[in-house]
Amino acid sequence: xxxxxxxxxxxxxxxxxxxxxxxxxxxxxxxxxxxxxxxxxxxxxxxxxxxxxxxxxxxxxxxxxxxxxxxxxxxxxxxxxxxxxxxxxxxxxxxxxxxxxxxxxxxxxxxxxxxxxxxxxxxxxxxxxxxxxxxxxxxxxxxxxxxxxxxxxxxxxxxxxxxxxxxxxxxxxxxxxxxxxxxxxxxxxxxxxxxxxxxxxxxxxxxxxxxxxxxxxxxxxxxxxxxxxxxxxxxxxxxxxxxxxxxxxxxxxxxxxxxxxxxxxxxxxxxxxxxxxxxxxxxxxxxxxxxxxxxxxxxxxxxxxxxxxxxxxxxxxxxxxxxxxxxxxxx
Amino acid sequence: xxxxxxxxxxxxxxxxxxxxxxxxxxxxxxxxxxxxxxxxxxxxxxxxxxxxxxxxxxxxxxxxxxxxxxxxxxxxxxxxxxxxxxxxxxxxxxxxxxxxxxxxxxxxxxxxxxxxxxxxxxxxxxxxxxxxxxxxxxxxxxxxxxxxxxxxxxxxxxxxxxxxxxxxxxxxxxxxxxxxxxxxxxxxxxxxxxxxxxxxxxxxxxxxxxxxxxxxxxxxxxxxxxxxxxxxxxxxxxxxxxxxxxxxxxxxxxxxxxxxxxxxxxxxxxxxxxxxxxxxxxxxxxxxxxxxxxxxxxxxxxxxxxxxxxxxxxxxxxxxxxxxxxxxxxx
Numbered sequence: 082x083x084x085x086x087x088x089x090x091x092x093x094x095x096x097x098x099x100x101x102x103x104x105x106x107x108x109x110x111x112x113x114x115x116x117x118x119x120x121x122x123x124x125x126x127x128x129x130x131x132x133x134x135x136x137x138x139x140x141x142x143x144x145x146x147x148x149x150x151x152x153x154x155x156x157x158x159x160x161x162x163x164x165x166x167x168x169x170x171x172x173x174x175x176x177x178x179x180x181x182x183x184x185x186x187x188x189x190x191x192x193x194x195x196x197x198x199x200x201x202x203x204x205x206x207x208x209x210x211x212x213x214x215x216x217x218x219x220x221x222x223x224x225x226x227x228x229x230x231x232x233x234x235x236x237x238x239x240x241x242x243x244x245x246x247x248x249x250x251x252x253x254x255x256x257x258x259x260x261x262x263x264x265x266x267x268x269x270x271x272x273x274x275x276x277x278x279x280x281x282x283x284x285x286x287x288x289x290x291x292x293x294x295x296x297x298x299x300x301x302x303x304x305x306x307x308x309x310x311x312x313x314x315x316x317x318x319x320x321x322x323x324x325x326x327x328x329x330x331x332x333x334x335x336x337x338x339x340x341x342x343x344x345x346x347x348x349x350x351x352x353x354x355x356x357x358x359x360x361x362x363x364x365x366x367x368x369x370x371x372x373x374x375x376x377x378x379x380x381x382x383x384x385x386x387x388x389x390x391x392x393x394x395x396x397x398x399x400x401x402x403x404x405x406x407x408x409x410x411x412x
Numbered sequence: 413x414x415x416x417x418x419x420x421x422x423x424x425x426x427x428x429x430x431x432x433x434x435x436x437x438x439x440x441x442x443x444x445x446x447x448x449x450x451x452x453x454x455x456x457x458x459x460x461x462x463x464x465x466x467x468x469x470x471x472x473x474x475x476x477x478x479x480x481x482x483x484x485x486x487x488x489x490x491x492x493x494x495x496x497x498x499x500x501x502x503x504x505x506x507x508x509x510x511x512x513x514x515x516x517x518x519x520x521x522x523x524x525x526x527x528x529x530x531x532x533x534x535x536x537x538x539x540x541x542x543x544x545x546x547x548x549x550x551x552x553x554x555x556x557x558x559x560x561x562x563x564x565x566x567x568x569x570x571x572x573x574x575x576x577x578x579x580x581x582x583x584x585x586x587x588x589x590x591x592x593x594x595x596x597x598x599x600x601x602x603x604x605x606x607x608x609x610x611x612x613x614x615x616x617x618x619x620x621x622x623x624x625x626x627x628x629x630x631x632x633x634x635x636x637x638x639x640x641x642x643x644x645x646x647x648x649x650x651x652x653x654x655x656x657x658x659x660x661x662x663x664x665x666x667x668x669x670x671x672x673x674x675x676x677x678x679x680x681x682x683x684x685x686x687x688x689x690x691x692x693x694x695x696x697x698x699x700x701x702x703x704x705x706x707x708x709x710x711x712x713x714x715x716x717x718x719x720x721x722x723x724x725x726x727x728x729x730x731x732x733x734x735x736x737x738x739x740x741x742x743x
Binding site: 232336350 | 538562569649664669673674682701
């Protein structure tokens with residue numbers, strides 16, 4: 082091995098351990114929460130300092146909300162639902178209020194949630210008048226015999242269960258509207274600029290895992306397109322035996338590679354770690370297929386990962402006594 | 413006794429003694445096709461001989477159509493699309509014409525298709541005016557940047573691509589209407605009686621795998637429920653490196669267990685055979701979770717499986733020189 086090659090390798094190891102952080106504490110944390118607010122072309126050059134500050138502050142707030150639930154003995158399911166709902170309410174993120182617009186100038190949202198205890202799951206697709214799609218996904222899981230409901234039917238189920246519909250104007254934000262208009266003019270807008278998602282995974286004091294994901298989808302999407310966020314196995318998966326995963330990125334690739342389930346399967350059947358499994362799927366399989374994006378995950382021992390092959394990913398984690406918030410690749 | 417005859421006899425013995433047949437030839441067949449027409453409470457006592465004959469004849473016709481394509485050098489993708497489209501056109505099966513009715517007395521169909529060469533996939537959900545949902549799923553795969561389109565949007569995509577819509581009356585069959593009315597009166601109708609699906613998996617002369625699945629869903633389903641059939645990883649999966657799988661059964665469980673992808677993952681990561689993987693998922697995991705149903709599969713070496721934990725499954729396979737059709741468990 083040449084000296085130059087050795088140093089190159091060393092630097093690559095350092096870089097990859099920064100981009101995909103493995104919380105390798107030997108002591109299992111009492112609880113753990115990892116969040117993301119989307120991955121893509123997110124660089125220091127493309128973001129002014131005020132915007133950056135807003136995102137960092139929002140991510141920090143999300144961790145505070147989630148940590149309180151988990152520290153107080155709440156379940157991982159409650160924690161991921163609550164923090165995702167908070168991000169849905171925050172117009173900074175492409176989910177709930179602040180969702181991107183479809184080709185037809187509408188907001189159509191998808192969300193899913195999964196409980197690692199018994200693999201129960203709920204999902205909604207293409208809802209247009211639901212303030213918190215993640216709460217409706219949980220309702221589908223707990224109050225219907227089904228896993229996935231879409232469109233008008235999902236909203237009918239909502240109203241029958243006492244969830245009020247909101248006017249579609251609630252979801253409007255000027256910044257997303259401008260992006261919609263720009264994308265209409267410029268068909269060349271890259272996929273990476275068009276998608277965004279929020280998600281959370283958690284381990285609670287009882288050793289249970291849960292995952293939740295929510296999105297407004299892809300800017301100027303058409304034909305009631307469904308991405309990976311509401312697809313159990315692609316955007317969301319949780320199994321106490323392995324891990325809880327939430328994905329964000331180019332949804333079509335994440336569906337074809339069954340990303341969330343594949344990471345769980347690699348752990349279960351190959352016996353490799355969460356971080357090794359995430360690297361295999363995100364940094365190898367997806368990268369080779371030009372599937373830009375990333376995942377967050379936590380395993381049953383409280384090991385964490387935030388692995389992405391894009392420039393940046395809004396992300397953060399909290400375990401007792403330790404907190405991290407990041408946006409760009411090299412931090 | 414010739415070697416060929418001995419082999420045929422051996423396979424017949426295996427078939428007659430196993431619900432889950434494994435085609436364990438050491439010689440890779442030039443091509444292979446496996447089909448299903450749904451699994452559930454299908455017993456000799458519950459079926460008159462005329463009905464039984466109709467199903468056997470239909471399954472045999474499907475195999476003839478598929479075998480011709482594969483023997484003539486057609487692709488596995490063309491074969492699975494064509495045979496599933498034929499079953500959609502046949503009112504005996506719960507897919508396309510002959511689909512079951514929703515709670516609101518409508519027909520809403522789902523379908524998906526996947527190409528093992530490059531993991532490309534297409535899927536449609538909740539379409540109501542598409543004669544052959546499987547053909548639309550393939551069109552989504554090949555003519556859109558997306559994997560999954562649902563509802564009105566999927567139909568808009570269809571018309572923009574020259575697919576004519578059919579009146580919803582096309583899908584009406586008296587037998588499904590009667591089942592709908594009966595289910596409205598008797599809420600206790602078991603899940604097993606309410607679902608049904610068609611599917612096909614194939615290996616072509618070029619060594620490529622493909623899978624396709626189509627359904628009318630669950631009788632009296634509500635709220636635009638989406639089952640496993642259009643979910644890549646649950647109802648359908650194909651990867652040249654492992655296998656092609658099509659599922660049929662209680663869709664919610666098949667989604668939660670990511671059944672089709674799980675079988676592929678077990679083969680890839682544990683190095684076990686298609687039949688061992690199918691047993692692990694269908695006869696163990698799903699059975700323990702009371703997830704009734706089954707799968708068909710073919711691997712890259714032409715090994716076949718038709719594995720189900722229900723009383724029966726409409727099924728069949730063909731490889732050069734050999735053909736099998738079955739309905740009940742013990743045949």
